[in-house]
Amino acid sequence: MDQRSKYRTKQRKLLLEYFETIPGVHFTAADICEYFREKGAPIGQSTVYRQLESLVDEGILNKYIIDGNTPACFEYTGRDEHRAEEKCFHCKCEKCGELIHLHCDEIARIKDHLYDEHRFRLDPMRTVFYGLCEKCTLESEQG
Amino acid sequence: MDQRSKYRTKQRKLLLEYFETIPGVHFTAADICEYFREKGAPIGQSTVYRQLESLVDEGILNKYIIDGNTPACFEYTGRDEHRAEEKCFHCKCEKCGELIHLHCDEIARIKDHLYDEHRFRLDPMRTVFYGLCEKCTLESEQG
DNA sequence: CTAAGTGCAAAATGTTTGCATACTT
């Protein structure tokens, strides 16, 4: 389970530098491979997968699974305390893919409920609420 | 998108008969294949996948995608309004991988909150709460 | 020098598909 990186390799630096230029943008492992291949500085796909895993583990990237047959989506959110913040949760629209960051005390209630009633320790940073955003709800209600 | 079955084949009947004996239970496509193989009446895996898809489409089964590397989970809820019951949610332990299936009114509150306060229509079937199960919580607090 | 990371190619995994055959209606 200890997936943290210990060495500052060239590949890791390249990846981080790139991610910092695209905060909030969604990308797949394949996107990253392609980007560096086209740039003329290819990074092996196993390295990409391994670094992505590390970065998720370190909390530098978020990982979202849209559905089982679609490649996993990643997103750079920064290294900061952003995720230490316990009042933050994420909603992802199943239709347009929009990722919504919410700040709200309700998450604390959910967390307490899960622990008190079900002995489950919720990890709010890891949990993504799927559903429909306002825009897509309206669209699908009309036609 | 029209995945509905038109013929009542032997395989479909066998599947439905079995599902009716395990309402609320989680199973994967592989589980089903194995069950019928061991029973001495094997059903081809493509048939299993195709029937599962149909049954989800017809609203007879629910399908849950836990994460990209885990097989999809299905659950029989019945052919009736039963399936409109949205009191079910899923917790996945990040450590041991256990999937916990909870029936609880709280999910309705979360759903209402997300809609009332954030205009987000939660899809409880698609949403998985990540965290630590009781066993793993205890283990990590001690050893 | 040692531990960790890289990258290739191969394996693993879960699911879908092509097609000849068999079954439903």
Next chain:
DNA sequence: AAGTATGCAAACATTTTGCACTTAG
């Protein structure tokens, strides 16, 4: 008879792994 479903094996897509080699500390 016509339309649909089956089941095998092969194809697919994504991700993981084994291993020899390279690199960071």
